[in-house]
Amino acid sequence: LLGEAEISYAGPNAAARARLAAETVAERMRIRAPGLKLRIDAIGLASVLGDDAGAFARRSNASSEDVRLRFAAQSADRAAVERLLDEVEALYCAGPAGGAGVRRHITPRLASASCLIEREFVQPTVTVFGSEA
Amino acid sequence: MTLRTVKLFEIANARSGDKGNRLNIALVCRDPAHYPALARQVTAEAVAAAFAHRKPSRVVRYDLPRLSAFNFVLDDALEGGVNASLGLDGHGKSLSFLLLDLPVQVE
Numbered sequence: 001l002l003g004e005a006e007i008s009y010a011g012p013n014a015a016a017r018a019r020l021a022a023e024t025v026a027e028r029m030r031i032r033a034p035g036l037k038l039r040i041d042a043i044g045l046a047s048v049l050g051d052d053a054g055a056f057a058r059r060s061n062a063s064s065e066d067v068r069l070r071f072a073a074q075s076a077d078r079a080a081v082e083r084l085l086d087e088v089e090a091l092y093c094a095g096p097a098g099g100a101g102v103r104r105h106i107t108p109r110l111a112s113a114s115c116l117i118e119r120e121f122v123q124p125t126v127t128v129f130g131s132e133a
Numbered sequence: 134m135t136l137r138t139v140k141l142f143e144i145a146n147a148r149s150g151d152k153g154n155r156l157n158i159a160l161v162c163r164d165p166a167h168y169p170a171l172a173r174q175v176t177a178e179a180v181a182a183a184f185a186h187r188k189p190s191r192v193v194r195y196d197l198p199r200l201s202a203f204n205f206v207l208d209d210a211l212e213g214g215v216n217a218s219l220g221l222d223g224h225g226k227s228l229s230f231l232l233l234d235l236p237v238q239v240e
Contacts, residue, residue, distance in 0.1 A: 002219075039219035048222035049231050052212050055186040072219040111217035114153030 002074045003081035005088035005104040006043075009096065010066045017096035018042050018067040024095060025071060025087045032087070033080040036073050043068040068101075074109075081106055134240055142233035145171070149229040154214040155206060156189070156225040158232055162201040167239055171203070172196065174237045180205050183235055184228075187212065205232070 009018045022040045041047045044064040050056035085104040149158040181192040189207040215223035
C-alpha cells in the first residue's frame with residue numbers, strides 16, 4: 001500500500017514552516033511506526049530531482065513562498081500507513097502556522113523487478129481471444 | 134580561441150526514462166560542432182557525480198558520434214523504479230534536466 005499525504009504552506013517563511021512540519025512528522029513517525037520508511041518532498045523547492053534520504057534537498061538553495069509538502073510511505077501494514085496520513089492531517093491543528101489543503105490517499109500497488117531468464121525456460125506463445133472473423 | 138562556460142541546456146537536448154530501476158538519458162547536441170567538447174567533459178564519471186545522491190551502482194556512456202549524441206545508462210538510480218519508488222517521478226523523466234544543468238566549456 002502506497003500512502004501519500006500533502007499539505008501546503010504559503011507566504012512569509014513558508015519554506016521554514018514546511019521544513020519544521022517535515023521534521024515534526026518525521027520525528028513522530030520514528031516513534032509511532034519505527035520500521036516505516038518515509039519520504040518527504042517539498043513541491044516548489046525540490047519535488048522530483050531528489051532522493052529518499054533528502055541529500056539533494058539539503059544541498060539545494062531553492063526558495064519559495066508557496067510550498068506543498070508531500071509525505072509518502074509504503075507498507076503492507078495499513079495501520080502504519082494510516083498513522084502517517086493522520087500525522088500529516090494533524091498538522092492542521094498541531095503544526096506550524098498556516099498549514100492548509102491536506103489531501104490524503106492510499107493506493108494498493110504491486111512492485112516489479114527486472115531480471116533475465118535462461119532461454120531454455122522460456123516458451124513464447126501467442127493466444128488470440130474472441131470469435132474468428 | 135576563447136572558451137565560454139554554458140549550461141548543457143543551452144547547447145543540447147536531453148530526454149530520460151526508465152527500464153525497471155534503471156535510468157536512461159539521451160543527450161543530443163544541437164550543433165554537431167559541440168560533440169567533441171561534450172565527449173571530453175560529460176563523461177560517465179561526471180554524470181555519476183551529478184547523480185551521486187541517487188547512488189547509481191553503475192554509469193555507462195554510449196557514444197553515437199554520427200548523431201552527435203550520447204546515451205547514459207545509470208543502474209539502480211530510480212529508488213525502486215516506477216512501481217516501487219516513494220518519489221513522484223518513478224520514471225525519472227524529470228532527471229534529464231539534472232543532466233542539462235551541468236556546466237561545460239565550449240568555444
